[in-house]
Amino acid sequence: MLKHRTKTEPTTLFWFDMFRWLFACAGTMVVGGRDAKTNDRVVKKHLNPTDLYAHADVHGAPSVIIKDGSQAGEHTLTEACVFALCFSKAWKSKVASGSAYWVKPDQVSKTPEPGEFLPRGAFVIRGKRNYSKKLEMKLGVGEVIVEGERKIMCGPQSAVAAQTSEFFLITPGEEKRILFVKKLSDFYNISIEEIDRILPPGDLRVLARP
Numbered sequence: 001m002l003k004h005r006t007k008t009e010p011t012t013l014f015w016f017d018m019f020r021w022l023f024a025c026a027g028t029m030v031v032g033g034r035d036a037k038t039n040d041r042v043v044k045k046h047l048n049p050t051d052l053y054a055h056a057d058v059h060g061a062p063s064v065i066i067k068d069g070s071q072a073g074e075h076t077l078t079e080a081c082v083f084a085l086c087f088s089k090a091w092k093s094k095v096a097s098g099s100a101y102w103v104k105p106d107q108v109s110k111t112p113e114p115g116e117f118l119p120r121g122a123f124v125i126r127g128k129r130n131y132s133k134k135l136e137m138k139l140g141v142g143e144v145i146v147e148g149e150r151k152i153m154c155g156p157q158s159a160v161a162a163q164t165s166e167f168f169l170i171t172p173g174e175e176k177r178i179l180f181v182k183k184l185s186d187f188y189n190i191s192i193e194e195i196d197r198i199l200p201p202g203d204l205r206v207l208a209r210p
Contacts, residue, residue: 008191012149017197020062022083022155023144024076025162028069030054030083030155032062034197036121039063043108043123053108054080055125056100061088063123066102075158077102081132082156086139092202094172097136101129138207139200142167143188152188154198166210173205180204 019042020032031046033039043063047053052069054077055061064084066072072080081100090098107127112118140160144153153160160167168184181199185192187210 024079025159028076029067030080032064039121052102054084054102056085056088058088058090079156082135091200099133101131138171140167169208170204
């Protein structure tokens with residue numbers, strides 16, 4: 001049963017709150033753009049030579065950075081790909097699964113091919129793409145601790161489950177997103193605006209709850 005709380009309490013803001021974010025099950029930081037502007041910013045400011053870049057095989061997907069990704073295991077890379085897919089337009093399309101890929105930083109370019117136009121927030125990927133296919137469209141939402149502060153995190157089920165045993169599990173569906181936002185706001189005692197920022201861009205179905 002959902003708890004009822006009357007007064008919301010904001011969580012501590014971190015640098016990554018301006019982006020979409022995730023701590024993978026192994027603790028790896030993953031950040032992604034929210035729109036064209038932050039897609040540009042996350043790559044230009046935060047993609048370092050030791051990182052990896054992930055993107056869903058879908059138009060309208062976020063640019064996702066796996067911090068120190070060159071040292072990450074296969075499970076972390078898969079979680080980053082799920083993250084990239086679920087926060088793309090694929091969620092609104094209500095597909096059950098999809099694919100995403102990761103590449104090295106030097107494969108990501110802002111220089112288009114001759115005669116082509118590259119819109120803001122888009123990048124050219126050159127060379128081999130390392131695909132993760134048949135990824136399930138499922139996300140967990142739960143309360144985690146970041147640097148001693150509580151945060152509400154939305155990410156692949158395995159990543160959320162590694163940090164809390166109590167979480168919501170969601171998939172694309174017919175429940176209105178705004179109604180779920182309000183439920184989570186009440187349950188976690190967090191503002192509607194803060195909850196709204198962490199959820200995928202479309203309606204959903206709740207598969208499991210605390």
